[in-house]
């Protein structure tokens with residue numbers, strides 16, 4: 464189950480990094496939000512602001528340890544994006560408060576990226592490679608235009624792009640995005656579908672040890688699964704998927720997948736949600752865990768610097784520890800509030816299965832196109848060459864963006880057909 468992570472507390476190796484990420488986000492987001500709203504300009508898409516945080520610790524946490532540099536990219540663009548995605552600005556900051564450090568999913572993919580959940584599991588922080596970062600900045604205008612035109616996109620909702628660097632440390636790029644899976648519902652099965660079959664398998668024999676593992680295309684086909692959308696929802700879904708894939712093809716992006724979480728209403732929540740949600744780090748009631756924040760932020764003008772340092776201290780001081788049960792019981796409603804505006808996230812945070820006659824089905828699907836910052840040019844050409852030597856050319860996963868997208872659309876459209884439609888035009892089963 465994706466929701467369970469390792470808590471990132473002070474003993475965790477990545478605590479400082481996580482702490483810096485959150486502090487940087489909160490500082491830069493509140494700095495932008497404090498200003499009067501205005502229209503975006505072309506320059507906003509290329510904007511970047513750099514900050515130096517000099518933090519002095521208390522006797523528990525020696526000084527210098529928390530010094531870091533933070534870069535905020537296109538703050539106004541992301542402010543507008545968050546508004547388009549109907550996020551409440553105060554709520555966003557609350558979710559990302561460093562008083563409750565995140566839980567870490569570690570590195571589930573092969574890419575080495577790290578994933579962190581916000582304390583309420585609404586948001587995911589994903590560290591990204593420099594190449595992905597560069598690509599995202601390059602396509603930001605197109606991404607923004609796409610969101611503007613199709614607010615119901617299935618592509619990941621991005622809320623921020625930042626970089627953190629600790630002294631003598633690496634530069635770490637990361638994005639903040641939506642967690643597709645809801646905090647209040649068990650996800651009984653997860654699939655990561657690309658439309659490719661070569662190597663796209665989670666070994667079934669390992670399912671016993673890890674019953675909630677993310678399954679892949681071959682596992683899906685073997686189970687002969689199909690989406691039950693009913694005619695109306697089906698055409699909405701297919702249409703949107705095609706528009707999204709067309710954008711990714713145009714931007715020469717590939718390697719993305721459709722992430723599918725399935726909640727079975729007849730099974731409900733078998734696991735104790737509350738226990739799981741409480742796994743996040745909670746500071747002692749005396750608040751002692753937080754280092755005594757004493758910040759100096761280096762910005763171009765001394766005056767602005769002083770004002771910002773004061774602002775930040777106020778933000779941090781205001782964040783009194785919130786009793787956990789209060790915040791968890793509030794969570795589901797809040798989630799529904801902002802997601803109900805979006806077709807594919809409006810049935811309890813997801814898209815409810817529907818029978819052909821329009822009556823509601825037994826499952827809720829949580830769907831989205833994820834991992835969409837890989838440019839064909841970066842790594843895949845070499846991979847294509849090597850894999851192409853030994854395998855069927857159209858089935859290997861690193862194929863160029865055009866055929867990649869076509870294959871993706873074909874596969875997903877195929878598994879959206881009803882049983883009757885499938886019987887009429889049976890699916891190829893040569894790879895099973």
Ligand code: ATP
Nearest residue numbers: 571572573574575576641642643644655677833834
């Ligand atoms: P690779 O490049 O090897 O595929 P990656 O590090 O780029 O891996 P992703 O493909 O983005 O990672 O995601 C890996 C897994 O993390 C997904 O299969 C899914 O289980 C989970 N995940 C990623 N994004 C989300 C999201 N927005 N909501 C919920 N879960 C997610």
Ligand code: CA
Nearest residue numbers: 572718720834
């Ligand atoms: Ca992936």
Ligand code: CA
Nearest residue numbers: 572574834837
């Ligand atoms: Ca990836």
